[in-house]
Structures are given as structure tokens and as C-alpha cells.
């Protein structure tokens with residue numbers, strides 16, 4: 001099924017390649033939750049996405065800042081991509097104070113690690129990516145939840 005895809009990622013490069021491939025079907029307004037244990041490869045995947053979208057700088061894990069913003073051009077449209085790592089998110093009041101609510105809007109893309117830490121504050125995901133450790137590599141499962149999310153995965157199937 002186009003909206004439920006499982007892939008083997010033998011090494012770090014495979015995770016980067018998946019991110020880059022996935023990036024070509026991303027459209028503004030999409031929210032992706034990145035699931036998986038510590039060290040599963042979530043940030044590596046985001047690095048692949050950003051590289052695929054032409055970002056050349058360093059992609060750092062927003063462990064303490066909770067979010068790292070990127071300004072990108074997608075199909076010549078200026079788009080904000082927000083990479084969240086909510087592992088250390090504890091204060092629910094911080095959500096609005098930090099402006100996180102506004103980060104989820106029709107012209108931005110949000111890639112979110114540890115989404116469950118935000119409870120019901122966070123908008124639902126168009127796509128869920130599950131990364132699990134398999135031997136020395138990883139397994140990836142992509143699930144499209146919404147019309148736009150399923151559409152992204154259809155494009156991506158040519159991968």
C-alpha cells in the first residue's frame with residue numbers, strides 16, 4: 001500500500017538517502033512525527049531531508065532549544081522547516097509562550113522527534129515514521145494518515 005511502507009536501512013547513509021528521497025515529495029503544511037528510541041536515527045533522517053532540500057549547513061540536534069528553524073525554497077516557494085526535539089519539553093505553558101502553536105501552519109513543514117512529550121498540544125501528524133534498531137542497521141516504517149500525507153508517500157514510492 002502506498003501509505004504504509006516498510007524499508008530496511010542498512011547503515012547511516014541509507015537513512016540519509018531515505019530522508020533525501022522523502023524530501024522530494026514534501027509539501028508545505030505537512031507534519032511528520034519521527035518515532036524511535038534514543039539513537040534510532042531520527043535526527044539523521046532530518047539531516048537527509050534537509051540535504052535533499054539543498055541545505056548545506058550543519059544540522060544540529062535541538063536537544064536543549066527544542067526546535068531548530070530552517071528557511072528553505074521548495075519549488076521556488078519560501079518555506080520554513082521546523083525540526084523539533086521535544087525530549088526535554090516539560091512545561092505545557094511553554095508551548096504558546098515559545099510560539100510553537102504558530103509553527104504548525106499551512107506554509108511550514110514540521111518534523112518532530114518525541115512528539116508524545118507535548119501531549120495533546122501538538123497537532124496530529126500527516127505522516128508517522130517509525131525507526132527501529134535491527135541488528136546494526138535500522139528498519140523504517142512510513143505511514144500516511146491524512147490525504148496530504150498519503151499523497152506524499154505515493155510520490156515517494158518511485159524511490
Ligand SMILES: Nc1ncnc2c1ncn2[C@@H]1O[C@H](COP(=O)(O)OP(=O)(O)OP(=O)(O)O)[C@@H](O)[C@H]1O
Nearest residue numbers: 009010011012015038039040041042043044137138
Ligand atoms: N540505518 C542506520 N544504520 C546504522 N546506524 C544508523 C542508521 N541511521 C542512523 N544511524 C546512526 O545512529 C546514531 C544515532 O542517530 P540519531 O542521532 O539520528 O538518533 P535519534 O533518533 O535522533 O536519537 P535521539 O532520540 O537521541 O535524538 C548515529 O550515530 C547515526 O549515525
Ligand SMILES: [Mg+2]
Nearest residue numbers: 042043061113
Ligand atoms: Mg535526535
